[in-house]
Amino acid sequence: MTTARKIFLEESEMPRQWYNLAADVKCPPFMSPAGPVPMEAWGPVFPMNLVEQEYSTQRWIDIPEGILALLMRWRPAPLHRALDLEKALGTPARIYYKNESLSPAGSHKPNTAVAQAWYNKQFGTKRLTTETGAGQWGSALSFACALVGLECKVFMVRVSFDQKPLRKLMMQTWGGTCIPSPSNETQAGRDILAKYPDTPGSLGIAISEAIEAAVSDPTGLTKYSLGSVLNHVMLHQTIIGLEAKKQLDKVGERLPDVVIGCAGGGSNFAGLSFPFVYDKIHGADIDIIPVEPSSCPTLTKAPYVYDHGDTARMTPLVAMHSLGHSFVPSPIHAGGLRYHGMAPLVSRAVEDGLMAPRSIQQLECYAAGMLFAKTEGIIPAPETTHAIAAVIQEARKATEEGKEKVILFNFSGHGLMDLVGYDKYLTGQLSDYDFPDDQIAKNHEELKGYPKP
């Protein structure tokens, strides 16, 4: 063991395979009214090489050389030892974090963006469509499309489009097209605009528009891309945890006692934690904690059901924890943690007792983010502050117990594009949120008659 602040890997030491949790955790199939959805049904939406990956239960999947070369633009990502956070907390715990904020887009999102762009390029796709809320995913996919030579069209929720012009500019600088949603470019968008001309838009509508824009291209050369939730997205992100394992090993550190990540759709959390879930399945004693906002308690309060992935019910039914597809999130600043559902693999692993989800209020998260900025020096994204708040809780527990625990978490992104949230926190404009206990039952009335997973 060492007290180096950062542990690097050489490019030659990068993992050459992704870990597929679907080999070890069994999810129920996607369902349609006609029964389980066959692979072929996805053909108009995704390229078949990615669909095959989505359905694969092979445990280790080779990372193609072309994708490795793309990842090496910024990977391997350093593992940091949070020496100064430890000192500020006076904890006997050793805290490590994987720094995913060093990617050119500032978050973990490019890990799957470059993989999806590459597979689409191989398949012959000419352009990708996607939706984006706060803009992290839209900018990551624009970046990836620039590198492999695909067109990229992003439907951005109108209210974010207006409030976050910098994200749109990032996409444009990488050559992407960013359109406020709802738009006049799709039937779904036109229908909504006719009914509600002043709508701020929603992620559900933007998903509908992006899918329609892909499947309605008569050439078949436009495909859709999703930045979280699906199995192949989780798979691509496992490079985070696989690198972290090598790095801990490199400095003679043992397996962590606690693994933490914030969870919206689940991808950054899955990326770090799944390789350690593998160890847990094989007997290791690890607390694996996905952290969500108290205002969007998908894993901590919502049941495991079959529900749609989008508000407009265009997607097949997915077995997952869900607040209900008609869930309207409170306006918290962690825009990436406001999804009504959760990745099927994360949801199933929680059901199987492999993970212990936790929800934390907004103010505690911002306080944790401020402490992190002043000790470790990096300003975290609002999403990432949720992981940090849980780390602080665990470090305090270690102090109380007098245990030298090893805590590992995912620093999923920096907050340089999200400073307005910090401003609101510092000027007392933010508050905590009491989740109305009857909301889930109400939303779930719409799920009556759906199959049970």
Add this chain to the structure above:
Amino acid sequence: MTTARKIFLEESEMPRQWYNLAADVKCPPFMSPAGPVPMEAWGPVFPMNLVEQEYSTQRWIDIPEGILALLMRWRPAPLHRALDLEKALGTPARIYYKNESLSPAGSHKPNTAVAQAWYNKQFGTKRLTTETGAGQWGSALSFACALVGLECKVFMVRVSFDQKPLRKLMMQTWGGTCIPSPSNETQAGRDILAKYPDTPGSLGIAISEAIEAAVSDPTGLTKYSLGSVLNHVMLHQTIIGLEAKKQLDKVGERLPDVVIGCAGGGSNFAGLSFPFVYDKIHGADIDIIPVEPSSCPTLTKAPYVYDHGDTARMTPLVAMHSLGHSFVPSPIHAGGLRYHGMAPLVSRAVEDGLMAPRSIQQLECYAAGMLFAKTEGIIPAPETTHAIAAVIQEARKATEEGKEKVILFNFSGHGLMDLVGYDKYLTGQLSDYDFPDDQIAKNHEELKGYPKP
């Protein structure tokens, strides 16, 4: 030699000494009406440990362990091979860049910010004041003060304060105070406001306010900090070039044929290039190119004179290339490259024939930045695009000559906080600038009677 995209150093491989070019390039002294300025005269402004460093001609200066620990928050910085830029240009040149954009503040500025904060803390200083234009330096110093436990007060040029709210928020998140300048907190500010209540402010006024706020503290515990120009600032930045040397050596690469950096006050350029100036002095054949905007041609058009460092003529006379302290820059988007003067060591090295400065127009720079973003994937700061434009010129020259040149440049910062400039470029709102040839002579009339260096 290898084709790795990134060359890392371990923390244990970090340079343990800075290189002081003042040992090998002799600058004339600071001058006041009473003659050369003695060290003691700086006492009210800077802590004496930094003043001693400013006057030192010792070639190698130990980096204190405390500063190394601070630098290790994000250093060593990776050296990248620009394989995709090379491919896009079809050049036989091998292009490397030092990635200084990965610091928590997004640029090279923290290298000297943490050193200055640490020396001040050692000296007993309680708070630092400084000025900032576009906000890079103010946020870097706020970051550094958070880490060592100093208060930080930043006077930010009012027009930038209003136009770039994100920078102010960065400073606040790190606990710094950011005040629009001119302010009512200083006599200098009040005088200007009385005369011109609607003034947009200027770097010259902000410098005056920051110095006054420091020297007027009766406890003597407030000091001033400068982010460029001075010898000790250049010294702290040499870690960039010293790391780059080790990294090139690590992959069996020879000394570069060309070394390039953008130059405003000179610090990022000096940081990369000075260790190679040492080699050039000892016989190596290296083209060392500081790149400035055509609209602010300090090194390429302005003479080497004695001039003030600020508009209000509060500083001693400095021997440097200067457009004249009353120079009013055109509104180009590279806010960090608009200073009327240039670091004395860079200026003197140009006089000694050790460097070949070059100026480039804004549109060529943005085009270079776009090509870089789409090939290498990282969006450069507007300042950094000037270095990239010169790299492209040199790579094309290598193609014409059929030479396998090694080109090294400093990627001084990312452009995520400066995307509005890209938007203006992409929408055709930017233009090139013809520098009026009579402007320098006119400005220099004010220097009549000053000593000659």
